Amino acid sequence: HAGLLLGKLTELLKVICQNPKNPVFNYYIFETLAAVVRFVCVDQASLTAFDELMFPVFQTVLQMDVSEFLPYIFQIGALVLER
Numbered sequence: 001h002a003g004l005l006l007g008k009l010t011e012l013l014k015v016i017c018q019n020p021k022n023p024v025f026n027y028y029i030f031e032t033l034a035a036v037v038r039f040v041c042v043d044q045a046s047l048t049a050f051d052e053l054m055f056p057v058f059q060t061v062l063q064m065d066v067s068e069f070l071p072y073i074f075q076i077g078a079l080v081l082e083r
Contacts, residue, residue: 002040010057017061020068030072037079047083
């Protein structure tokens with residue numbers, strides 16, 4: 001189920017990058033991603049799958065310079081590195 005959830009979150013993230021006007025919604029998107037890393041990515045295989053799916057999206061956010069999302073991207077990146 002985590003793969004399906006990440007797929008939907010990835011789609012949402014791509015959409016909200018175009019128009020990040022709802023900070024509460026954006027916050028909860030990234031909180032959900034962080035929860036997936038913390039509670040679902042419990043082994044190296046799941047972390048690798050998360051990284052392969054989300055890293056391209058995170059790269060896009062960084063390239064688009066969506067300043068509202070930069071702290072979230074770096075926090076989730078740090079969380080992945082800590083695991």
